[in-house]
Amino acid sequence: MNAVPKLSQEARQAVAEPKAVPVAKDQATEWVLARARSMSAGLRLLQFEIDDIGISLKNGWITAEHAQGALAALEQVPAYVASIFYSQEHTG
Secondary structure, X not given: OOOOOOOOHHHHHHHHOOOOOOOOOOHHHHHHHHHHXXXXXXXXXXHHHHHHHHHXXXXXXXXXXXXXXXXXXXXXXXXXXXXXXXXXXXXX
């Protein structure tokens, strides 16, 4: 059976005194980055919805009129709202 190595005094001090997590110094930058991530997710969701409409039309699952209406409706959705709108629609 192997002996468990003991921590050095320096290692014990490092474990006993956890380092502080850096706090964002510039809240405006953090907000803009969060907004950019949200908009990016919204655009991806819109792209997937558009692809879904195209695939459904190509396979004959929906009519051209239905696809046209669905695409027109998607044009009215702002990208930054899409992530909230579609996540609620698909999860609930």
